[in-house]
Amino acid sequence: MYENLNSxxxxxxxxxxxxxxxxAGAGSGKTRVLTHRAVYLIxxxxxxxxxxxAITFTNxxxxxxxxxxxxxxxxxxxxxxxxxxxxxxxxxxxRYIDRLGYDNHFTIYDTDDQxxxxxxxxxxxxxxxxxxxxxxxxxxxxxxxxxxxxxxxxTRRAVGDFVKEKQAEVYREYQAQLHKNNALDFDDLIVKTVxxxxxxxxxxxxxxxxxxxxxVDEYQDTNTAQFELIRLLADKYRNLCVVxxxxxxxxxxxxxxxxxxxxxxxxxxxxxxxxxxxxxxxTQNILNAANFVIANNVGRKPKSLWTExxxxxxxNFQRLDSAFEEADYVVRDIQKKVREGKCSYGDCAILxxxxxQSRLFEERFVVSNTxxxxxxxxxxxxxxxxxxxxxxxxxxxxxxxxxxxRRIINVPKRGIGAATLGRVQVYATEMDISFYNALKMADDxxxxxxxxxxxKPFVTLxxxxxSKLEYLGVSQILQEVIDETGYVKELEAENTDEAKARIENIxxxxxxxxxxxxxxxxxxxSGFLEEVALVAxxxxxxxxxxxxxxxxxxxxxxxxxxxVYLAGMEDGxxxxxxxxxxxxxxEIEEERRLCYVGIxxxxxxxxxxxxxxxxxxxxxxxxxxxxxxxxxxxxLLGGAESGQGEARELPARSFRQAGSKVNPIFTxxxxxxxxxxxxxxxxxxxxxxxxxxxxxxxxxxxxxxxxKFGEGTVVQIVEGGRDFEVTVDFDRVGTKKMFASFAKLKKx
DNA sequence: GTTAGAAACAATCCT
DNA sequence: TGTTTCTAAC
Numbered sequence: 173m174y175e176n177l178n179s180x181x182x183x184x185x186x187x188x189x190x191x192x193x194x195x196a197g198a199g200s201g202k203t204r205v206l207t208h209r210a211v212y213l214i215x216x217x218x219x220x221x222x223x224x225x226a227i228t229f230t231n232x233x234x235x236x237x238x239x240x241x242x243x244x245x246x247x248x249x250x251x252x253x254x255x256x257x258x259x260x261x262x263x264x265x266x267r268y269i270d271r272l273g274y275d276n277h278f279t280i281y282d283t284d285d286q287x288x289x290x291x292x293x294x295x296x297x298x299x300x301x302x303x304x305x306x307x308x309x310x311x312x313x314x315x316x317x318x319x320x321x322x323x324x325x326x327t328r329r330a331v332g333d334f335v336k337e338k339q340a341e342v343y344r345e346y347q348a349q350l351h352k353n354n355a356l357d358f359d360d361l362i363v364k365t366v367x368x369x370x371x372x373x374x375x376x377x378x379x380x381x382x383x384x385x386x387x388v389d390e391y392q393d394t395n396t397a398q399f400e401l402i403r404l405l406a407d408k409y410r411n412l413c414v415v416x417x418x419x420x421x422x423x424x425x426x427x428x429x430x431x432x433x434x435x436x437x438x439x440x441x442x443x444x445x446x447x448x449x450x451x452x453x454x455t456q457n458i459l460n461a462a463n464f465v466i467a468n469n470v471g472r473k474p475k476s477l478w479t480e481x482x483x484x485x486x487x488n489f490q491r492l493d494s495a496f497e498e499a500d501y502v503v504r505d506i507q508k509k510v511r512e513g514k515c516s517y518g519d520c521a522i523l524x525x526x527x528x529q530s531r532l533f534e535e536r537f538v539v540s541n542t543x544x545x546x547x548x549x550x551x552x553x554x555x556x557x558x559x560x561x562x563x564x565x566x567x568x569x570x571x572x573x574x575x576x577x578r579r580i581i582n583v584p585k586r587g588i589g590a591a592t593l594g595r596v597q598v599y600a601t602e603m604d605i606s607f608y609n610a611l612k613m614a615d616d617x618x619x620x621x622x623x624x625x626x627x628k629p630f631v632t633l634x635x636x637x638x639s640k641l642e643y644l645g646v647s648q649i650l651q652e653v654i655d656e657t658g659y660v661k662e663l664e665a666e667n668t669d670e671a672k673a674r675i676e677n678i679x680x681x682x683x684x685x686x687x688x689x690x691x692x693x694x695x696x697x698s699g700f701l702e703e704v705a706l707v708a709x710x711x712x713x714x715x716x717x718x719x720x721x722x723x724x725x726x727x728x729x730x731x732x733x734x735x736v737y738l739a740g741m742e743d744g745x746x747x748x749x750x751x752x753x754x755x756x757x758x759e760i761e762e763e764r765r766l767c768y769v770g771i772x773x774x775x776x777x778x779x780x781x782x783x784x785x786x787x788x789x790x791x792x793x794x795x796x797x798x799x800x801x802x803x804x805x806x807x808l809l810g811g812a813e814s815g816q817g818e819a820r821e822l823p824a825r826s827f828r829q830a831g832s833k834v835n836p837i838f839t840x841x842x843x844x845x846x847x848x849x850x851x852x853x854x855x856x857x858x859x860x861x862x863x864x865x866x867x868x869x870x871x872x873x874x875x876x877x878x879x880k881f882g883e884g885t886v887v888q889i890v891e892g893g894r895d896f897e898v899t900v901d902f903d904r905v906g907t908k909k910m911f912a913s914f915a916k917l918k919k920x
Numbered sequence: 921g922t923t924a925g926a927a928a929c930a931a932t933c934c935t
Numbered sequence: 936t937g938t939t940t941c942t943a944a945c
Contacts, residue, residue, distance in 0.1 A: 229935090230935085231935095256935070257935080258935050259935095282935095283934090358934090358935055359935090361935085362935095422933080423933080423934075425932080425933060425934085426933085426934060426935080525932065525933080526931095526932055526933080527932085527933085528932095528936090528937090531936095548933095548934085582921095585921090585922085587921070587922095588921090589921050589922085590921085591921085705935095706935070707935095708934075708935065724932085724933065724934090725933080726932090726933045726934065727933090727934085745932095746932095748931080748932055748933085749931065749932090750931065750932065751932090763932095766933080787936070788931090788936085789930070789931080789936055789937080790936040790937085791936085921945105922944105922945080923943100923944090923945080924942100924943095924944090924945100925941105925942090925943090925944105926940105926941085926942080926943100927939105927940085927941075927942090928938105928939085928940075928941085929937105929938085929939080929940090930936105930937090930938085930939100
């Protein structure tokens with residue numbers, strides 16, 4: 173098993189005791205090393221899997237690692253903890269956070285929640301949000317938490333500085349509000365776990381004894397708080413193995429502290445350092461380009477990647493007249509390659525710097541009927557209808573989450589307005605009780621008068637569903653909420669495309685709840701809510717689907733594709749305007765690392781593209797070719813304008829006047845997708861070579877079984893684009909319409 | 921208390 | 936250009 177590893181990889185696998193730093197270049201097989209290392213620990217060293225902790229960067233990476241270990245060892249892999257920092261912390265906090273004075277049923281606030289909480293905080297403190305933006309405070313607080321700076325510490329450091337004192341005040345109040353709502357934000361998950369370990373020796377010792385072997389992937393992206401967490405855990409047995417690449421550090425904005433990797437040997441003087449420099453992924457040309465680009469950074473650990481792979485094709489560089497044409501070129505190029513049998517759609521990825529760039533590509537994909545998928549952008553769980561329903565679940569689960577209660581108190585409309593809510597809030601504050609508890613006592617609040625009659629049904633609703641918690645599953649509770657509130661009914665009545673898309677989203681949420689019940693060992697409402705809070709869009713990306721994927725360079729980290737397009741290679745876009753005008757030269761270096769990450773995603777073919785002219789927020793910009801393109805020697809490049817990018821105007825291009833509308837197809841008014849709408853491609857059917865088109869194993873009149881609704885008879889099947897809409901008359905629950913891919917009906 | 925239309929505003933990247 | 940907030944009319 174260990175023979176397919178090279179000597180360096182083997183050394184890393186066999187070095188199990190003591191601190192170990194693995195500097196693993198892009199594509200050098202670090203995931204293989206980590207999985208084999210886990211296997212080696214279990215099989216050769218006789219380590220109980222129970223004693224192993226592996227931290228990955230995304231849930232997807234965690235899943236993959238677990239699967240791979242699973243394949244290599246017969247049994248026991250399920251008792252290894254493989255998870256992200258955040259997921260691991262939630263698991264620990266669910267058990268012990270009561271020791272920090274929180275309730276174990278805490279809720280997790282996402283960015284939206286944080287924003288509305290901050291709004292309240294600013295209102296309470298009478299801060300003019302025109303002068304000091306909520307976003308600024310949230311940014312400051314987040315950075316403080318990344319660095320483990322508590323509100324008290326922050327306050328101490330702020331003395332004498334007017335603005336900082338204000339920030340400290342906000343930080344304190346924000347934290348107090350979170351506590352009052354029994355909620356944690358993302359950063360708190362890490363901070364509170366560190367706090368717990370520092371504050372409670374018994375708990376710390378518990379976990380130190382458990383996690384005798386610790387591995388951390390993507391170590392260059394850990395922040396100070398995460399480092400401290402790991403340091404505490406590893407302090408007893410000191411079997412800490414971290415894997416990273418300083419050249420791929422791209423999360424400074426999230427607090428990633430590059431010193432963690434650069435100073436590892438100072439913190440652990442007895443650390444062993446192993447470098448993995450052989451690349452197995454890319455062609456010579458691609459790797460050379462990456463090496464030339466990254467060589468322009470100063471202050472990196474010296475290393476040189478090499479490969480035994482062939483030279484491969486030249487890197488294709490294209491400079492188009494406009495962003496429309498850029499999108500058009502890329503999509504056509506993909507289709508050409510697929511037609512020629514050079515690759516499949518699933519081999520292709522389009523990577524860009526900003527999410528906004530995806531739109532033009534989407535439009536081209538839609539009109540050309542090409543299967544694609546956008547990763548990132550608006551999170552599924554951030555959509556209004558989903559957040560509404562989740563707010564109901566949160567209220568049922570944790571009555572102390574004021575934010576959730578206030579979100580849904582008037583959804584659907586109950587005629588309770590801002591004035592009433594204000595009065596309830598005043599009462600709650602005076603009595604020092606939660607918003608929900610104040611609602612329960614609506615009758616006793618003199619100021620609200622008749623409005624109390626409107627509040628009562630809401631409280632009764634929540635109480636009645638809450639009383640069913642004991643014997644109903646998560647999906648049934650969700651269904652109960654939907655039925656009792658009439659949420660879906662109201663949408664059905666609207667009968668618009670938008671409403672239909674929302675209903676479809678809700679159906680998907682139900683499926684997710686069902687799936688959760690099936691997979692979790694001990695399904696609980698809290699468990700479901702936290703799983704939902706911690707998923708990233710990238711987690712759902714599956715291998716083997718035949719569609720082109722579009723995503724930001726950040727999301728692409730850790731992935732690889734045979735055919736990669738880096739779009740928007742323009743100064744001002746990539747590197748971004750913000751980093752160009754910044755006076756900190758390190759910011760450009762981070763962009764360059766991002767470029768390095770992008771280039772090294774490609775296995776056989778890499779295309780760089782840019783546009784002379786592009787519309788950004790309604791304004792037309794004329795950008796120069798990205799400086800990163802110019803850092804690649806001309807002999808590695810091919811394409812329309814190879815060599816030293818500065819464009820000579822080719823005569824063939826000037827037939828079209830600058831600024832004129834390029835192609836009427838792009839200007840169709842309603843072509844843009846709004847976040848709640850179905851993505852355009854979902855309503856058009858794919859051409860026949862798309863492999864994910866489904867066929868049904870049942871037909872009209874057949875008896876089928878649904879995981880939740882039980883058995884029933886198929887009444888109608890309507891083909892709706894990529895999916896079938898199936899109407900089933902269920903024996904127990906009556907007639908339901910559903911989409912075949914969500915419903916997972918089984919013929920009986 | 922609700923709604924639609926107008927005006928203001930925004931600058932990446934993400935668990 | 937796209938989204939959020941404000942304002943005025945119902």
